[in-house]
Amino acid sequence: MxxxxxxxxxxxxxxxxxxxxxxLNIEKGRIYGIVGPNGSGKSxxxxxxxxxxxxDEGNLIVEGKLIGQSKNRFPNNFGIIxxxxxxxxxxxxxxxxxxxxxxxxxxxxxxxxDTMELVGLLPESDQKVKNYSLGMKQKLAIAQAIMEDQQxxxxxxxFNALDFDSVKxxxxxxxxxxxxxxxxxxxxxxxxxxxxxxxxxxxxxxxxLEKVI
Amino acid sequence: MLRHQLAVELKKSIxxxxxxxxSTIIFLIPAISFLQYTSGYMFFExxxxxxxxxxxxxxxxxxxxxxxxxxxxxxQELKNNYITYVRPRIPKKIYLLSKGITNAxxxxxxxxxxxxxxxxxxxxxxxxxxxxxxTPSSFLEDGSSGSTTFSQFLPLGxxxxxxxxxxxxxxxxxxYASISFSLLLLIKSRFIxxxxxxxxxxxxxxxxxxxxxxxxxxxSTVFPFNIEQQPLWTVIIPFLVLxxxxxxxxxxxxxxxxxT
Numbered sequence: 001m002x003x004x005x006x007x008x009x010x011x012x013x014x015x016x017x018x019x020x021x022x023x024l025n026i027e028k029g030r031i032y033g034i035v036g037p038n039g040s041g042k043s044x045x046x047x048x049x050x051x052x053x054x055x056d057e058g059n060l061i062v063e064g065k066l067i068g069q070s071k072n073r074f075p076n077n078f079g080i081i082x083x084x085x086x087x088x089x090x091x092x093x094x095x096x097x098x099x100x101x102x103x104x105x106x107x108x109x110x111x112x113x114d115t116m117e118l119v120g121l122l123p124e125s126d127q128k129v130k131n132y133s134l135g136m137k138q139k140l141a142i143a144q145a146i147m148e149d150q151q152x153x154x155x156x157x158x159f160n161a162l163d164f165d166s167v168k169x170x171x172x173x174x175x176x177x178x179x180x181x182x183x184x185x186x187x188x189x190x191x192x193x194x195x196x197x198x199x200x201x202x203x204x205x206x207x208x209l210e211k212v213i
Numbered sequence: 214m215l216r217h218q219l220a221v222e223l224k225k226s227i228x229x230x231x232x233x234x235x236s237t238i239i240f241l242i243p244a245i246s247f248l249q250y251t252s253g254y255m256f257f258e259x260x261x262x263x264x265x266x267x268x269x270x271x272x273x274x275x276x277x278x279x280x281x282x283x284x285x286x287x288x289q290e291l292k293n294n295y296i297t298y299v300r301p302r303i304p305k306k307i308y309l310l311s312k313g314i315t316n317a318x319x320x321x322x323x324x325x326x327x328x329x330x331x332x333x334x335x336x337x338x339x340x341x342x343x344x345x346x347x348t349p350s351s352f353l354e355d356g357s358s359g360s361t362t363f364s365q366f367l368p369l370g371x372x373x374x375x376x377x378x379x380x381x382x383x384x385x386x387x388x389y390a391s392i393s394f395s396l397l398l399l400i401k402s403r404f405i406x407x408x409x410x411x412x413x414x415x416x417x418x419x420x421x422x423x424x425x426x427x428x429x430x431x432x433s434t435v436f437p438f439n440i441e442q443q444p445l446w447t448v449i450i451p452f453l454v455l456x457x458x459x460x461x462x463x464x465x466x467x468x469x470x471x472x473t
Binding site for chain 1: 217218221224225289290292293294295296297298299300301302303308
């Protein structure tokens, strides 16, 4: 079953062509890797899929709905990490997640605490995020992406700044989500992450997505 | 969705830090101002005491005070990419609209209280405490102390004057805070966005003074206690300039939202 479909999508960003007539089908319950050099457009591709920016040409269809039309400007049920972790620096990790969770209001504090523990953060810690290490900020970003049981995860460099044990742990977590039927798109500069996790891999080359695996 | 987010934002805003800031603005600043008038000053009427309390530091720092009510917390969200992670949960337009409305509501409430609480204190509470020794109005040549702009409302009753004047300052506070909020979304430099209304306020005061039209200066139209009474229409002039600036900013904001 196709979750995300790109049909003849073209996109220029800041005057440069990034994608030209790109087609892609993302199937439910699989992990996809997107690779490419710096500046090739991985983040822009993810932003398009999330509905943050729209294609100049072509269609982006998420779960049967055309994204960009007035009633479907953004896909639902997406967990994302794009560009870098985002946070309110003078609040604790728990307070940050609670603020984000309050928008949808579908999970309670117990779920937030469980998610923090799942990614290796201490929910009861009164440490402000401004004092977090880069790895802890990355774990917080992962926590917000998964805490509401989002069914599609769009993760741009999810293993950035994580220590070896945490990388292993998050890999396991993502693999368990695949088995639950969640769909995951990741980018990583570490080929090992891509090789271990991904069912399909696409490389951005010459403004197209080339299937590698 | 907007109603739910508004409720979330208002609830989120009630933090111990914010309560401390709001209490300082509503109670501490006017209280400090009041203390300097407890001796060495001559007052004939309670209204004069009220006007003196809010004539000190408040008019000078007015555009800065309104920023501290809500925007200091919003800046924390603008930093460090936080809003990117809000977007999968709620359309950015609705989120920012809820922030803008919350900013206006809280700024309005706190600014209203900042003026109305000293009014209630000066007119209704202080006379019972007897801290200020009023000079009988018979000492005045014409039997009444000087009028200021907005004294036109006094015949409606002191309370009506207090409410109407507090509302006038509130509206101005909301407009200044909304201009800062819009600039924060349009300009990358947060420092410029927050300081622009303050600069506008004081530069407009300076230019109006130099041109010999101090009655049109923002400070004299929002806190008109340092010049003689003016017709009410004069206060509208700088206010209309502010409204025009806000409208232009909102138009730019709408266009930039359509692009992204």
